[in-house]
Amino acid sequence: MQCRMDALGITMRPHGKTAKSIDVINLFEPKHRQKITVSTLKEAEYYFDNGVKDLMYAVGIAPCKLPRLLALIRKGAKISVVLDSLQQVAFLSQCGHDNNVEIPALIEIDCDDHRAGIVPEDPKLIEIGRALNEWPGVCLKGVMTHAGGSYDCQSIEQIKNLAELEKQAALKCVERLNQSQLTCDVVSIGSTPTAMFCEELNGITEIRAGVFMFQDLVMHGLGICETDEIALSVLTSVIGRHELKNWLLVDAGWMALSRDRGTQNQSIDYKYGQACDLAGVPIRHLLVESTNQEHGILAFSSPPIEPLKDTTIGTILRILPNHACATAAMHNQYYVTQDNKTISEVWQRVNGW
Amino acid sequence: MQCRMDALGITMRPHGKTAKSIDVINLFEPKHRQKITVSTLKEAEYYFDNGVKDLMYAVGIAPCKLPRLLALIRKGAKISVVLDSLQQVAFLSQCGHDNNVEIPALIEIDCDDHRAGIVPEDPKLIEIGRALNEWPGVCLKGVMTHAGGSYDCQSIEQIKNLAELEKQAALKCVERLNQSQLTCDVVSIGSTPTAMFCEELNGITEIRAGVFMFQDLVMHGLGICETDEIALSVLTSVIGRHELKNWLLVDAGWMALSRDRGTQNQSIDYKYGQACDLAGVPIRHLLVESTNQEHGILAFSSPPIEPLKDTTIGTILRILPNHACATAAMHNQYYVTQDNKTISEVWQRVNGW
Numbered sequence: 001m002q003c004r005m006d007a008l009g010i011t012m013r014p015h016g017k018t019a020k021s022i023d024v025i026n027l028f029e030p031k032h033r034q035k036i037t038v039s040t041l042k043e044a045e046y047y048f049d050n051g052v053k054d055l056m057y058a059v060g061i062a063p064c065k066l067p068r069l070l071a072l073i074r075k076g077a078k079i080s081v082v083l084d085s086l087q088q089v090a091f092l093s094q095c096g097h098d099n100n101v102e103i104p105a106l107i108e109i110d111c112d113d114h115r116a117g118i119v120p121e122d123p124k125l126i127e128i129g130r131a132l133n134e135w136p137g138v139c140l141k142g143v144m145t146h147a148g149g150s151y152d153c154q155s156i157e158q159i160k161n162l163a164e165l166e167k168q169a170a171l172k173c174v175e176r177l178n179q180s181q182l183t184c185d186v187v188s189i190g191s192t193p194t195a196m197f198c199e200e201l202n203g204i205t206e207i208r209a210g211v212f213m214f215q216d217l218v219m220h221g222l223g224i225c226e227t228d229e230i231a232l233s234v235l236t237s238v239i240g241r242h243e244l245k246n247w248l249l250v251d252a253g254w255m256a257l258s259r260d261r262g263t264q265n266q267s268i269d270y271k272y273g274q275a276c277d278l279a280g281v282p283i284r285h286l287l288v289e290s291t292n293q294e295h296g297i298l299a300f301s302s303p304p305i306e307p308l309k310d311t312t313i314g315t316i317l318r319i320l321p322n323h324a325c326a327t328a329a330m331h332n333q334y335y336v337t338q339d340n341k342t343i344s345e346v347w348q349r350v351n352g353w
Numbered sequence: 354m355q356c357r358m359d360a361l362g363i364t365m366r367p368h369g370k371t372a373k374s375i376d377v378i379n380l381f382e383p384k385h386r387q388k389i390t391v392s393t394l395k396e397a398e399y400y401f402d403n404g405v406k407d408l409m410y411a412v413g414i415a416p417c418k419l420p421r422l423l424a425l426i427r428k429g430a431k432i433s434v435v436l437d438s439l440q441q442v443a444f445l446s447q448c449g450h451d452n453n454v455e456i457p458a459l460i461e462i463d464c465d466d467h468r469a470g471i472v473p474e475d476p477k478l479i480e481i482g483r484a485l486n487e488w489p490g491v492c493l494k495g496v497m498t499h500a501g502g503s504y505d506c507q508s509i510e511q512i513k514n515l516a517e518l519e520k521q522a523a524l525k526c527v528e529r530l531n532q533s534q535l536t537c538d539v540v541s542i543g544s545t546p547t548a549m550f551c552e553e554l555n556g557i558t559e560i561r562a563g564v565f566m567f568q569d570l571v572m573h574g575l576g577i578c579e580t581d582e583i584a585l586s587v588l589t590s591v592i593g594r595h596e597l598k599n600w601l602l603v604d605a606g607w608m609a610l611s612r613d614r615g616t617q618n619q620s621i622d623y624k625y626g627q628a629c630d631l632a633g634v635p636i637r638h639l640l641v642e643s644t645n646q647e648h649g650i651l652a653f654s655s656p657p658i659e660p661l662k663d664t665t666i667g668t669i670l671r672i673l674p675n676h677a678c679a680t681a682a683m684h685n686q687y688y689v690t691q692d693n694k695t696i697s698e699v700w701q702r703v704n705g706w
Contacts, residue, residue: 017646017647039608039646039647040647059592059604059647059648060592060593060602060604060666061592062590062591062592062604062666062667063590063666063667064590064667064669065590084593085593085594085666087665087666088666091666091667115602115645115648115650116592116593116595116602116648148645237415237416237417237418238415239412239413239414239415239469240413240437240438240469241438242469249413249468249469251412251413251415254613254679255392255682256706258611258612259607259611259612259613259614259679260607260612261612292468292501293370293392293678293679293682294370294392294393294412295412295468295469297468312440313413313415313416313438313440313441313444314415314416314417314444316417325646326607326612326646329608329646329683330682331705332704332705351685352684352685353609
């Protein structure tokens with residue numbers, strides 16, 4: 001990803017929500033980790049305390065977040081928020097004014113009918129931009145959009161089209177704001193799939209993405225990575241065998257893997273994850289068929305190629321996740337390995353809010 | 354549940370995996386909380402350190418668990434394990450023998466073709482029972498079964514039938530073992546639905562169940578509870594409004610609610626949860642339609658009864674969970690309230706392994 005961004009002449013604002021760990025962010029070259037995106041104020045506080053001073057809190061701002069936001073600003077954080085309504089500008093302005101600070105905000109743009117934001121043509125864009133520019137205690141920092149719909153694409157072609165749409169939506173808003181004498185320092189776009197396939201980024205100032213730090217089966221299904229590029233997996237022990245059904249029971253249930261079924265609508269449905277041997281080599285067609293809290297049921301999705309009889313109780317397997325963000329979220333730390341056998345380091349995560 | 358069990362003349366071995374908190378277990382009368390079920394060794398260690406000395410580790414035993422199991426036994430825990438193979442008896446026996454302790458084990462019975470265990474008719478029942486009785490370092494403690502299939506029942510009648518099946522499966526195994534001069538001190542059955550509808554328990558020594566401590570929308574769908582009996586909910590702020598779609602965005606995504614879709618096949622599908630006002634009164638038909646990591650999209654499942662225009666950004670809502678175990682697992686503590694407004698206590702959970 002760094003090579004892609006360097007070739008495109010753009011720096012990243014990596015999304016900290018996937019890794020939730022400064023040790024993962026520190027794997028980036030310095031220029032790509034000076035700014036970060038966060039999804040909770042707890043992440044903002046954590047990354048700030050660990051040296052990242054420029055933060056974007058990329059979940060729509062609400063009044064109850066203001067005290068912690070203010071505390072970060074007072075400690076020296078360069079933190080911006082995102083919003084898509086005049087009501088949000090109003091309470092932010094009141095807060096900034098009352099506390100004698102200027103809170104930077106980006107207008108969230110809906111580029112793919114996916115979640116939050118206003119569409120690029122919305123008359124509210126200019127109203128919100130003007131309010132941010134004119135009201136006390138706030139300032140217009142720019143625009144941001146997130147092509148989250150890219151997770152549902154069915155082909156590289158679709159991802160490329162969406163990447164272009166994402167960029168055009170942001171640029172259109174910049175153009176409209178400029179026509180009203182409103183300037184955007186930051187034009188922020190991103191999602192792992194669109195970041196991997198965007199082709200030219202004139203006018204864009206930064207890219208946000210997070211999942212690519214680990215990759216996962218959903219990204220594999222989208223054509224973004226090979227399974228041997230997935231950097232996150234869950235170790236589990238075989239705890240039972242059900243020979244009539246050709247089932248193995250393991251001690252990784254949804255508590256370890258999450259309930260994420262992100263590959264359900266892709267061409268290969270990996271159920272709750274792909275089983276691998278300890279070295280990380282996938283065992284063909286052996287998937288986590290279903291999960292209970294601490295039990296996973298492994299079964300072959302096609303007629304068995306490898307017989308299960310060689311796998312005894314106590315065998316350690318490795319499960320590749322559907323969705324790295326969701327699986328990592330079930331754990332408080334990462335065990336780092338270079339050789340799939342020994343743990344070289346333990347990296348903490350910052351779960352919670 | 355305590356009243357039911359008292360009427361049936363049975364004590365409980367509550368399942369600690371739902372609450373993962375001694376404060377919740379301490380709400381039981383003393384006789385119903387002397388023995389507990391756990392799903393991880395971390396729970397076992399935690400509950401033991403908090404005064405519960407009699408523990409059943411109810412996930413099939415594997416060799417990598419033995420050092421921590423031994424440590425608990427040496428500290429004085431009365432801890433039993435469950436198994437369904439001779440291979441498990443073998444490594445357990447070796448461990449017990451080598452360390453001069455006797456590890457008690459229950460044979461897991463499959464009463465509903467749901468997950469682990471051997472069927473009551475399996476010849477291995479007697480082989481495993483004999484091995485546990487005769488081999489050094491182990492002893493036969495009894496049998497256990499879990500009617501986890503009860504979560505998929507479609508009517509009270511079906512739950513009652515399954516409760517009877519669960520009991521009969523356990524009793525049949527006891528009878529078969531007795532015929533081979535093998536005795537069972539413990540005959541353990543349970544699941545919240547079957548525990549709520551079992552009718553007579555002669556021959557059963559204990560009931561395990563966990564979800565009933567909180568209840569949830571799946572239990573409501575099964576006819577086990579009303580929505581105002583659900584003791585667990587997630588508070589969230591409205592962070593956006595999408596008027597054309599009649600959507601509200603809230604800051605509770607799957608990170609707060611889990612990805613559990615347990616009501617999907619029930620007569621009412623609550624999607625990712627039922628939205629309530631701050632007082633916990635459900636807002637009719639307003640469900641969590643979809644979730645991202647920190648975003649939830651609320652939408653009406655039927656044509657809107659209450660217009661969304663009264664709900665502004667910053668409004669606090671309360672989400673009832675599909676599955677209490679899964680939603681609680683996304684959090685490190687409970688905020689306890691008597692009046693839905695003030696926090697009277699904070700209770701810790703023991704997540705992890």
